[in-house]
Structure formats: structure tokens, C-alpha cells
Amino acid sequence: MLGQAMIRRLVALVLVLAVAAALLLALWPQALDLQRSWPAAQLVSFRIVAGAIAVAAAVVLLILGLFARRIRSTTASIAVLALVFGAVSGGVLASRGLGRDDFTDALDTDVTVLSWNTLGGGPGVEAIADLAVEVGADVVTLPETDAATAKAVSDAMNAAGLPMAWFTSSYDDVSTAKPTSLLVSTALGEYTVATADDGTSVTTTPGMPSIVATPTDEASPVIVAAHPVAPLREDMGSWRAGLGVLSDACASGNVIMAGDFNATVDHMAGLGRDGGALGACRDAAVATANGGVGTWPTDLSPLLGTPIDHVLATRHWLATGFRVVTDLDEAGSDHRPVVAQLSRTGA
Structure with a gap:
């Protein structure tokens, strides 16, 4: 009898430790440098959803423990772990901001950036x-x-008094690729774009095209319209490579980067430098207490969705306003638009 009791305790301990390890992996995969690996990358994408599921599971386990005395200590231990996971998951998103859409008064030198994956x-x-x-x-x-x-x-926009130059990049030989377009105000000067058709250029992303627009005026920013592939299991390598390309594109200089990154700031961990979220670029949503607001998919509320659409910029720019547009969820896209106001810092 004593041996059986010890075995049950050992099994319970192993189970609790296994659950603790799994929850830690889902909560903070970057602790083991797994934030861009399958399936950790997918698990960390929806923190609030995962936290809510964990809390619900904790309630079920606590109720189960009331009726199953023999496993009560085990269910209670796992329930506590699940409650901690839920609380910390919510805390992480809250620390990044759950929505603040106030903008400072715009200056003539400010740049307003709109990004919308239009499906x-x-x-x-x-x-x-x-x-x-x-x-x-x-x-x-x-x-x-x-x-x-x-x-x-x-x-x-030109008819409305906002003249814009436009650029589009597409991979016509990649059946699953969708084109990416970029519009730039002529007030920012003339821009040139160099892209590769085969997706292998260091200036663009594999699988889905991104655009790097270079100004002829050195005082204007390089502008990147970003769209790496989604982190599907079969595309994890291309997704990681795309984030690496974007990190390199924002390694230094005067850069504004925006688009659908198919990545949260958790996925970008380890790709930043000099205080940046990706390369030397800082995330405008996090800087303005909006980093926890979901931009995809539109059929989930903003607090349940995942924030994968971003506006990033180097230290030449300070985010002085940001919002996730939530009143166009029925417009026809599965992504919410994001708008950022960037002020020059003089760097």
C-alpha cells in the first residue's frame, strides 16, 4: 500500500511539473528561444484567449477536486498554475496597453501612417x-x-487634395502570394522602389512581397510596407526569414515600417537592437499603450484578437498617437486598420 501511495504521489508530481512546463512555454516561449518555433509561436499569439481557457480549466479542476478526494491535491495544484497563467497573460497584455486613442496636436512635420491588410x-x-x-x-x-x-x-486621395505616389509589388510566379501596395505623399519627396520577382532579394520577404521605398531626399525616411508570410507549419522557415529581412531593413538609419507582420512583439523578441522591437525600430502601439489591442481577426473582439499589424519607426520618430480602427470590422477585410502619428525627434 505504501508503495502504491508513493507511486501516485510521484505520478502527480510529474503531471504537475509537466503542466507547469507547458504553461511556461505558452506564456513566455522566448525564455527558451522558442517564440518563432511551431507550436509555441501559435500558442503565444492569443494571450487573452489562452488565459481565459486556463481560468475556465482551473474552475473545472477545482470543482472536480471537491468530488474526487483522492486527486484533490493534484487538481488544486494544477488549478493554481492555470490561474497564475491566466493572470500573468492578462498582465502582460495590460502592460503593453489595452487601448488609448488620444493624439497630440499634429505638427506640419508629423507623418501619419495608415496600414490596412485589405484581404x-x-x-x-x-x-x-x-x-x-x-x-x-x-x-x-x-x-x-x-x-x-x-x-x-x-x-x-489626389482628388481630395492629398497627392500620393503609389507602388505595388507582386510575386506572379508564387500562386499563394498576394501583392503589397504602398502609397506615399508627394510632400515627402520622390521615392524609388527596387524589388525582386523571385522573393529572394534581401530587400523583400520570401513568399509574400514587402516594399522598401528609398527617398531621393536624405532628410526623408526610408519607408517599408511589410508583409511576411503567415506562420503556418509548412511556412515557418519563410516566416522567420521574412522577419529577419525586416529586422535588417530597420537595422539603422531613418526608417518607417508598417504593415501586416503576421507577428506580435512576442515573436519579434531577440530581433531588436538598441531598444527596438524589430531591428532598431520601435513599436508605435506599445509606445502609446495600444500594444495589447488585437488587429486580427475582425470576427473576434479587439481584446481577444492578436496584434499583428504594426507601425514601427527608428529613433528619428516618436509615436504621438495610435489607434486600432474598430468601426470597420464589417468592411470586408479580416484585419483592422491601424493609424499612427509620428513626430520627428531631430535624431
Whole structure:
């Protein structure tokens, strides 16, 4: 009998330790440098959802322990771990900000950035252009948006008194790739774009195209419209490579980068430098207490979704306003637009 009791205790201890290890991996995979590995990358994407599931599981285990005396200590221990996991998950998102959309008064030298993955132009030209004009966008990044839509949005903004140059990059030989478009205010000067068609260039991302626009005026920022592939199991290598390309594109200099990164700041851990979230670029959402607001998918509330659409910038810029646009969830895209106001720092 004594031997059986010891075996049960040992099994219970091993189970509790295994659950603790699994919860730690889901909570903070970067502790083991697994934040860009499957399945840890997927688990950490939805912190609030995971936390809510853990709390619900804790309640079930506590109730079970009331009726199953023999396993009560084990269920109680696991329930405590689950409650701690839920609380810390919520705390991490709260520390990054759960929504603050106040903007400082804009200066003439400020740059307003709009990014919206349009899911193939689903919202339509009018909706995209109306939002861009409403916020007075100087930079518009449009992942999954073709050239015809980009040109039409540019024409509409020009008619509204906001002349924009537009660029589109596509991988025509990659059947699953969607084009990426970028609009830049002519007030920022002339820009040139160099992209590769095969997705292997160091200036773009494999699988899905990103755009690097270089100014002819050295006082203007390099602008990157970002869209690495999603971290599906079969595409993990391309996803990691894409984040690496974007980190290198923001390694130094005057850079503004925006788009659908298919990554949260957790996934970017280890890719920053000099205080940046990705390369030397800092995340505007985190800087303005909006880093926990979900941008995808639109069929989940902003507090349940995952924040994978970002505006990043080097130390030449200070985020003086940011918001996730939540009133266009039925517009036709599965992503929410994000808007950032960036002020020059003189760096």
C-alpha cells in the first residue's frame, strides 16, 4: 500500500511539473528561444484567449477536486498554475496597453501612417480612400492589395487634395502570394522602389512581397510596407526569414515600417537592437499603450484578437498617437486598420 501511495504521489508530481512546463512555454516561449518555433509561436499569439481557457480549466479542476478526494491535491495544484497563467497573460497584455486613442496636436512635420491588410481589396476603393483621407495619411501600406486598387485609392486621395505616389509589388510566379501596395505623399519627396520577382532579394520577404521605398531626399525616411508570410507549419522557415529581412531593413538609419507582420512583439523578441522591437525600430502601439489591442481577426473582439499589424519607426520618430480602427470590422477585410502619428525627434 505504501508503495502504491508513493507511486501516485510521484505520478502527480510529474503531471504537475509537466503542466507547469507547458504553461511556461505558452506564456513566455522566448525564455527558451522558442517564440518563432511551431507550436509555441501559435500558442503565444492569443494571450487573452489562452488565459481565459486556463481560468475556465482551473474552475473545472477545482470543482472536480471537491468530488474526487483522492486527486484533490493534484487538481488544486494544477488549478493554481492555470490561474497564475491566466493572470500573468492578462498582465502582460495590460502592460503593453489595452487601448488609448488620444493624439497630440499634429505638427506640419508629423507623418501619419495608415496600414490596412485589405484581404484583396475587400473593403473597396471608396472605404480605403475615405479612411486615408479622414486621417490625413502621408503613408499608406496596403498588404494584399493589387495595383489597380492602389492606383484608384491614389487617384481618390489626389482628388481630395492629398497627392500620393503609389507602388505595388507582386510575386506572379508564387500562386499563394498576394501583392503589397504602398502609397506615399508627394510632400515627402520622390521615392524609388527596387524589388525582386523571385522573393529572394534581401530587400523583400520570401513568399509574400514587402516594399522598401528609398527617398531621393536624405532628410526623408526610408519607408517599408511589410508583409511576411503567415506562420503556418509548412511556412515557418519563410516566416522567420521574412522577419529577419525586416529586422535588417530597420537595422539603422531613418526608417518607417508598417504593415501586416503576421507577428506580435512576442515573436519579434531577440530581433531588436538598441531598444527596438524589430531591428532598431520601435513599436508605435506599445509606445502609446495600444500594444495589447488585437488587429486580427475582425470576427473576434479587439481584446481577444492578436496584434499583428504594426507601425514601427527608428529613433528619428516618436509615436504621438495610435489607434486600432474598430468601426470597420464589417468592411470586408479580416484585419483592422491601424493609424499612427509620428513626430520627428531631430535624431
